[in-house]
Amino acid sequence: MHILYLHGFxxxxxxxxAQLMRAACAHRxxxxxxxxxxxxxxxxxxxxxxxxxxxxxxxxxxxxSSLGGYYATWLAELVGCRAVLLNPAVNPARDLANxxxxxRGPLAHWHTQEPLEFHSRYLDELRELTVxxxxxxxxxxxxxxxGDEVLDxxxxxxxxxxCRQIILQGSNHAIDxxxxxxxxxxxxxxxxx
Numbered sequence: 701m702h703i704l705y706l707h708g709f710x711x712x713x714x715x716x717x718a719q720l721m722r723a724a725c726a727h728r729x730x731x732x733x734x735x736x737x738x739x740x741x742x743x744x745x746x747x748x749x750x751x752x753x754x755x756x757x758x759x760x761x762x763x764x765s766s767l768g769g770y771y772a773t774w775l776a777e778l779v780g781c782r783a784v785l786l787n788p789a790v791n792p793a794r795d796l797a798n799x800x801x802x803x804r805g806p807l808a809h810w811h812t813q814e815p816l817e818f819h820s821r822y823l824d825e826l827r828e829l830t831v832x833x834x835x836x837x838x839x840x841x842x843x844x845x846x847g848d849e850v851l852d853x854x855x856x857x858x859x860x861x862x863c864r865q866i867i868l869q870g871s872n873h874a875i876d877x878x879x880x881x882x883x884x885x886x887x888x889x890x891x892x893x
Contacts, residue, residue, distance in 0.1 A: 705762075707734065708789075712811050752779050765787065766851070767796075776834075793827045846871070853867065
C-alpha cells in the first residue's frame with residue numbers, strides 16, 4: 701500500500717494534515733509521498749499523475765485535501781485507484797476566480813510565505829480536470845465538515861453521492877479533529893477492492 705497526499709491551494713507538505721498523515725504512515729510502515737504541487741493546475745496534475753503511475757492502482761490510495769481533493773478525484777478516475785477526499789473542492793474554477801493575481805501582485809504560500817502567482821489561464825486548466833461524477837463509487841471516501849468556512853459541505857456531499865461519506869458536524873476547513881479520524885481512514889484504505 702502507498703499513500704499519495706495532494707495538498708490544497710497555497711498549502712504544501714508542511715500542512716498539519718499532511719504531517720499527521722506522514723506520521724501515521726510511518727507508524728504503520730506505509731510509504732508516503734507528498735510533493736509540493738505547482739500552482740499551475742496543469743503542471744500539478746502532470747506531477748501527481750507521474751507520482752501515481754509509479755504504483756499499481758490496487759496498491760495506491762490518493763488522499764486529497766481541498767483543491768488536492770479535486771486533483772485526487774481526477775487522478776483516481778484516470779488511474780483506477782482509491783481516493784480519500786478531505787473537504788474537497790468541487791468547482792475550483794469558480795471558487796478561485798477571486799484569487800487570480802494578474803496585475804494585482806502575488807499571493808503567499810500559507811506555510812513558507814513564498815510568493816505565488818495564480819494566473820487567469822489556470823482557471824481553464826482547472827476546468828480541464830473536471831470530473832462530472834465519480835464512477836465506481838466504492839473507491840471513494842469523502843470527509844466533509846458542516847462548519848467548513850471555505851467550501852460548502854452540501855456541494856461536496858451531493859457531488860460524491862453514493863460514495864462512502866463521513867460528515868463531521870461542525871468542524872472546519874482544516875478539520876481540527878483530523879488525527880482522530882486517521883484509524884477510520886486506514887480501515888477504508890486497507891479494505892479489499
